[in-house]
Amino acid sequence: MKLKIALFSALTATLSFAALAEAPGGKFAGEAEQMFRSSFKAENPKYWMKRLDQDETMKTCGIYRDNPPRKIGEKLEKLNAATIRYPVDGKLIGDWKEGEKLAAVGTGGHIGFIQPDPAGRVRGGNCYACHQLAKKELAYGTIGPSLQQFGKVRGNSEEIIKYTYDKIYNSNAFTACTNMPRFGLHSWLTPEQITHIVAFLIDPESPVNKD
Amino acid sequence: MIHRSIQSLAALAVAATFAGPLFAQDSKVADELAKYREALADGNPADLLEVKGESLWSEKRGPKNASLEQCDLGLGPGKLDGAYAQLPKYFKDTNKVMDVESRLVHCMVTLQGFTQAEVTKQWYSKPGKESDIEALVTFIGAKSNGKPINVPATHPAEAKMAKMGEYIFYRRSGPQDFSCAICHGQEGKRIRLQDLGNLTTKDGAGTAMKTWPSYRVSQGAVWTMQRRLIDCMRQARWPEPEYLADSVIALETYLQKTATGTVMETPGIKR
Numbered sequence: 001m002k003l004k005i006a007l008f009s010a011l012t013a014t015l016s017f018a019a020l021a022e023a024p025g026g027k028f029a030g031e032a033e034q035m036f037r038s039s040f041k042a043e044n045p046k047y048w049m050k051r052l053d054q055d056e057t058m059k060t061c062g063i064y065r066d067n068p069p070r071k072i073g074e075k076l077e078k079l080n081a082a083t084i085r086y087p088v089d090g091k092l093i094g095d096w097k098e099g100e101k102l103a104a105v106g107t108g109g110h111i112g113f114i115q116p117d118p119a120g121r122v123r124g125g126n127c128y129a130c131h132q133l134a135k136k137e138l139a140y141g142t143i144g145p146s147l148q149q150f151g152k153v154r155g156n157s158e159e160i161i162k163y164t165y166d167k168i169y170n171s172n173a174f175t176a177c178t179n180m181p182r183f184g185l186h187s188w189l190t191p192e193q194i195t196h197i198v199a200f201l202i203d204p205e206s207p208v209n210k211d
Numbered sequence: 212m213i214h215r216s217i218q219s220l221a222a223l224a225v226a227a228t229f230a231g232p233l234f235a236q237d238s239k240v241a242d243e244l245a246k247y248r249e250a251l252a253d254g255n256p257a258d259l260l261e262v263k264g265e266s267l268w269s270e271k272r273g274p275k276n277a278s279l280e281q282c283d284l285g286l287g288p289g290k291l292d293g294a295y296a297q298l299p300k301y302f303k304d305t306n307k308v309m310d311v312e313s314r315l316v317h318c319m320v321t322l323q324g325f326t327q328a329e330v331t332k333q334w335y336s337k338p339g340k341e342s343d344i345e346a347l348v349t350f351i352g353a354k355s356n357g358k359p360i361n362v363p364a365t366h367p368a369e370a371k372m373a374k375m376g377e378y379i380f381y382r383r384s385g386p387q388d389f390s391c392a393i394c395h396g397q398e399g400k401r402i403r404l405q406d407l408g409n410l411t412t413k414d415g416a417g418t419a420m421k422t423w424p425s426y427r428v429s430q431g432a433v434w435t436m437q438r439r440l441i442d443c444m445r446q447a448r449w450p451e452p453e454y455l456a457d458s459v460i461a462l463e464t465y466l467q468k469t470a471t472g473t474v475m476e477t478p479g480i481k482r
Binding site for chain 1: 335371374375377378379380381382383384385386387388389390392393394396397399400401402403404405407441442444445446448449450451452453456457458459461
């Protein structure tokens with residue numbers, strides 16, 4: 001029995017060491033970070049360069065190739081949950097028609113000198129890039145799960161509404177290192193815009209649930 | 212005629228990317244694009260650029276009035292057959308890992324006497340303004356057509372570059388929390404209707420790497436690998452890296468190493 005435990009801990013030690021040793025870049029990770037940052041044009045405005053900064057979540061996800069050990073994942077999830085902010089009026093469900101538009105828009109926020117977005121270009125959630133939503137839209141992506149009939153399946157309890165809002169605001173509060181962007185944390189979408197997308201997903205009249 | 216169909220296809224392709232419910236027939240668009248690709252197999256617009264690149268290669272140009280025929284892309288001066296397929300690699304004379312574009316620019320500077328700024332000013336084409344670099348890379352790339360990609364990264368400098376490329380591949384940042392791996396680290400996924408290769412596997416990386424340089428229908432231009440990767444960073448909403456930046460060459464090294472063994476089909480044609 002003792003031998004078994006000893007063998008087991010030796011094995012897990014090797015495994016976690018192997019996982020750690022295999023972090024992307026290996027022993028060159030530090031140098032690679034410096035090389036990456038110095039690859040950008042000197043005339044890039046400072047506020048552009050800020051987009052290359054990494055918070056703890058980004059850094060940790062990179063090290064573990066987006067699959068952190070559960071303990072570390074839980075820590076990141078707590079950290080991210082603490083960032084969630086709500087609209088001042090406390091209303092988490094907005095106008096599904098506005099949400100429908102935001103789900104389709106894939107433009108906005110491109111920087112650089114070659115093909116930047118013009119200032120003030122509308123910025124959306126681009127939900128269809130990764131998710132199936134309304135049945136009539138066939139040009140949807142599959143990086144995320146299908147959200148067709150989202151509200152019909154889950155109902156519209158306060159709990160579900162809050163979960164939906166929170167998930168869009170900061171997806172990493174639920175699944176550390178998910179592929180889904182943290183729309184609220186990065187102020188990519190305002191709290192109000194997020195409530196519109198919540199409505200698009202949950203409102204029984206929305207094409208997500210109606211079709 | 213060809214030009215007109217390219218334009219309408221470009222319009223379709225753009226519509227497929229951006230349109231919402233209006234285009235309930237997007238899968239048809241994808242089918243049409245596949246047929247179009249097939250029809251162009253013998254008439255890729257990039258072929259014209261390849262011919263231009265060939266004459267630029269042998270023409271005496273620059274302050275030194277020299278051609279590029281003595282340019283060493285890794286197999287010895289003037290040896291082009293299969294050269295693209297084994298880049299990036301380490302070059303002793305510059306003590307650097309170089310890709311096809313950085314090496315070509317090096318040759319234009321050392322053999323022809325141009326300054327690097329002159330050569331790289333027009334590193335990608337704009338409407339009405341063609342790029343010599345795109346033409347030359349298309350020509351050099353075609354000389355590897357049918358050859359297997361071979362970047363084992365055995366030299367320590369190459370192995371290091373590949374590792375650094377791997378680091379960048381998984382590095383997340385920006386307002387969308389993106390890294391290359393978010394979209395290109397899984398099998399069988401797509402963005403809208405665009406299939407995404409899993410670049411961490413040989414076949415996935417091969418599909419991505421073996422057809423560059425490639426004619427981009429939606430852009431009406433040939434894109435080099437540098438242009439492609441710099442645009443990936445734009446799509447990730449990052450700032451723009453310098454042309455020929457080491458981090459882009461590192462990514463290329465990582466991807467070519469992964470794609471090693473797959474066979475070049477270039478110039479390609481893509482959405």
